[in-house]
Amino acid sequence: MGLYTYDGTFEGLLTVVFEAYERKTWPHTIEQEHLAQPSMFGQNIAVTTDEEKVSRVWKGLQKKLSVGALKALYHTYLWEQPGFEMLLFDYMKLAIDSKECIEDNYAASCVLRVQQAAKQMFREKHRMEAFVRFQKTADDLYYATISPDFNVLPLIIQHFEKRYADQRWVIYDTQRKYGAFYDLNAVTLVNLESQPDKRTSSAANNIFSEEEDKYKQLWQVYFDHVNIPERKNPKLHLRHIPKRYWKYLSEKQPRLQLETK
Amino acid sequence: MESRITEKLKILADAAKYDVSCSSSGGKRKNENKGLGNAEGMGICHSYTEDGRCVSLLKILLTNHCIFDCAYCVTRKSNDVKRAAFTVQEVVDLTVNFYRRNYIEGLFLSSGIFKNADYTMERLVRVAKKLRQEEKFNGYIHLKTIPGASDELIKEAGLYADRLSVNIELPSEMSLQQLAPEKNYSEILLPMGSIKDQLILAKEEKQLFKSAPAFAPAGQSTQLIVGASAENDHQILQLSNQLYKDYSLKRVYYSGYVPISSDNRLPIITEPPIIRENRIYQADWLMRFYGFNVQEIVDEQNPHLDLDIDPKLGWALRNRHMFPVEINTADYEMILRVPGIGVKSAKKIVSARRFTPLNFDNLRQMGVVLKRAKYFITCQTKTMYRQDFDSQTLKRRILFGDGSVRSSLLTQQLDLFKQVG
Numbered sequence: 001m002g003l004y005t006y007d008g009t010f011e012g013l014l015t016v017v018f019e020a021y022e023r024k025t026w027p028h029t030i031e032q033e034h035l036a037q038p039s040m041f042g043q044n045i046a047v048t049t050d051e052e053k054v055s056r057v058w059k060g061l062q063k064k065l066s067v068g069a070l071k072a073l074y075h076t077y078l079w080e081q082p083g084f085e086m087l088l089f090d091y092m093k094l095a096i097d098s099k100e101c102i103e104d105n106y107a108a109s110c111v112l113r114v115q116q117a118a119k120q121m122f123r124e125k126h127r128m129e130a131f132v133r134f135q136k137t138a139d140d141l142y143y144a145t146i147s148p149d150f151n152v153l154p155l156i157i158q159h160f161e162k163r164y165a166d167q168r169w170v171i172y173d174t175q176r177k178y179g180a181f182y183d184l185n186a187v188t189l190v191n192l193e194s195q196p197d198k199r200t201s202s203a204a205n206n207i208f209s210e211e212e213d214k215y216k217q218l219w220q221v222y223f224d225h226v227n228i229p230e231r232k233n234p235k236l237h238l239r240h241i242p243k244r245y246w247k248y249l250s251e252k253q254p255r256l257q258l259e260t261k
Numbered sequence: 262m263e264s265r266i267t268e269k270l271k272i273l274a275d276a277a278k279y280d281v282s283c284s285s286s287g288g289k290r291k292n293e294n295k296g297l298g299n300a301e302g303m304g305i306c307h308s309y310t311e312d313g314r315c316v317s318l319l320k321i322l323l324t325n326h327c328i329f330d331c332a333y334c335v336t337r338k339s340n341d342v343k344r345a346a347f348t349v350q351e352v353v354d355l356t357v358n359f360y361r362r363n364y365i366e367g368l369f370l371s372s373g374i375f376k377n378a379d380y381t382m383e384r385l386v387r388v389a390k391k392l393r394q395e396e397k398f399n400g401y402i403h404l405k406t407i408p409g410a411s412d413e414l415i416k417e418a419g420l421y422a423d424r425l426s427v428n429i430e431l432p433s434e435m436s437l438q439q440l441a442p443e444k445n446y447s448e449i450l451l452p453m454g455s456i457k458d459q460l461i462l463a464k465e466e467k468q469l470f471k472s473a474p475a476f477a478p479a480g481q482s483t484q485l486i487v488g489a490s491a492e493n494d495h496q497i498l499q500l501s502n503q504l505y506k507d508y509s510l511k512r513v514y515y516s517g518y519v520p521i522s523s524d525n526r527l528p529i530i531t532e533p534p535i536i537r538e539n540r541i542y543q544a545d546w547l548m549r550f551y552g553f554n555v556q557e558i559v560d561e562q563n564p565h566l567d568l569d570i571d572p573k574l575g576w577a578l579r580n581r582h583m584f585p586v587e588i589n590t591a592d593y594e595m596i597l598r599v600p601g602i603g604v605k606s607a608k609k610i611v612s613a614r615r616f617t618p619l620n621f622d623n624l625r626q627m628g629v630v631l632k633r634a635k636y637f638i639t640c641q642t643k644t645m646y647r648q649d650f651d652s653q654t655l656k657r658r659i660l661f662g663d664g665s666v667r668s669s670l671l672t673q674q675l676d677l678f679k680q681v682g
Contacts, residue, residue, distance in 0.1 A: 104612040104616070105616040107616060126305070130306060130307050132363050165296065166295055217267070218266065222319065223316065225278070226310055228312050230519050230533055231313075231519065232312055233311070240309040240315075
């Protein structure tokens with residue numbers, strides 16, 4: 001048994017799998033290098049990501065698993081919840097050691113947990129696709145911030161790229177401090193030095209286009225008027241949009257009052 | 262300017278909200294022209310109203326001026342409400358600007374009948390055409406078809422829209438005569454039939470020529486109002502069943518009648534029949550996804566769905582001889598009929614049992630809800646209950662026993678009955 005450390009990348013994790021098989025030393029813990037505390041028991045093994053080893057493990061998995069299951073593994077990596085490295089390791093080991101394809105064996109706990117992690121990821125991804133609200137800046141850039149429970153930004157890029165092919169946009173993850181920027185040709189990952197924050201000062205408002213408030217207000221008006229008060233059902237409402245998502249939604253912000261001209 | 266458009270939006274969103282359809286799925290329109298929008302994937306609810314309904318489309322009327330006087334409708338001629346009308350350009354601007362900010366999946370456009378059917382329909386089509394051609398808009402468009410509009414206009418509408426719908430609203434000809442004197446069944450079914458024919462035609466052409474234009478790729482739907490007229494659940498579901506079969510509708514929506522109107526042709530109710538509406542939806546799902554026949558859900562002897570329990574449980578309680586079902590050997594179709602087990606759980610069970618015989622713990626871990634199912638299944642011949650319960654006892658146990666709580670809505674409505682009685 002050993003404590004494996006890796007560089008925090010998905011490829012690094014695959015390298016750990018390779019090393020574990022080569023050494024016949026199974027990990028009891030897998031940790032990112034900069035977080036790891038040396039263990040008093042067993043070996044400490046620091047793994048360096050190696051392209052060659054990565055591709056051998058991945059090719060091995062491709063023979064055992066469907067594209068959907070491979071995707072679920074990557075999504076579990078982005079899920080980032082405590083213990084995800086060991087969970088992924090257990091799943092990959094089970095897949096490699098079994099003659100049959102194990103991906104539908106929900107009676108095995110690692111298969112079930114990966115499936116559940118992938119489901120949580122799917123939900124969060126879907127929510128971000130729904131709840132992202134762009135604000136148009138004065139230089140025609142559509143800007144949105146998110147801080148999702150899991151690292152779903154890499155998974156939503158394609159959706160927005162297809163949808164908003166004719167407008168420049170940025171989606172910035174304020175928690176993980178990186179964003180995606182589309183410039184009408186391609187998406188690049190960016191780190192903004194200072195991100196516009198609508199709450200900081202009234203001066204910040206100037207960065208948004210003149211019509212921005214108009215459409216935000218129209219949207220709020222629309223939201224209030226599609227509601228049927230006779231059918232009020234706060235429990236159902238909250239089940240669909242839990243409060244932690246309200247920060248994204250312009251319709252859930254204080255009502256804008258525009259001067260009537 | 263701003264305040265004018267705000268005012269219009271208020272009036273015309275208010276007037277459109279009783280149309281419950283909000284689906285934005287089933288379109289296959291891809292963004293291939295580097296334009297705006299993409300409607301190839303699943304539908305997205307961008308928000309939810311405080312009544313818990315999905316907000317996916319900008320749902321508005323082009324105008325609420327109307328020459329008809331349907332008793333159930335807020336927009337009826339005799340009703341004293343503010344009237345307004347959008348211009349074509351205003352609707353286009355709203356749609357595009359909402360879409361660009363990721364507020365919506367697209368547009369749902371309906372209208373009061375202005376002058377005559379063709380005049381109104383022509384304007385609806387013009388909005389869709391402008392969005393598609395001038396704005397290169399590939400988002401979702403749902404257009405209402407005005408009964409009595411010409412075939413050519415309907416055909417053109419289908420070229421730009423993803424979905425077309427004609428609302429039947431009242432589930433029988435008799436109610437229609439009483440509550441909507443200007444309408445009749447044949448006039449409503451006519452456009453529905455011609456949309457169906459166009460859908461088939463477009464499909465055949467598509468098989469011959471790949472470049473043949475798509476016609477309303479997300480199909481057609483309709484809506485029935487529940488509780489504004491005297492029809493029972495059997496009549497309503499029978500009608501839906503027929504519509505699914507004869508007109509190959511994608512969806513029939515049910516709208517529990519909201520007492521918005523003081524028209525004396527209507528029954529006096531204080532609350533919309535939300536639970537009844539919910540049970541009818543559950544029954545509709547049983548017909549479409551669970552392989553149930555309408556006769557198994559309601560018939561002449563049991564014309565009403567039980568409000569206390571869902572219709573699948575109701576069926577199971579009437580058919581105790583079919584149970585218990587052995588999870589490890591039963592057909593998928595039969596597992597799907599177990600109360601509390603849905604399509605996803607049934608599929609998971611069928612695939613997991615190939616690896617190992619399943620027990621109750623496995624089911625629980627897989628996320629199968631056993632609250633109702635446990636009374637109807639065995640795992641490796643074991644049951645969770647020694648004694649046999651009769652159907653009445655079972656129903657009571659499921660509703661009140663085992664620490665189960667009644668749905669808050671049900672309690673609410675039961676309390677109301679108490680107040681009345």
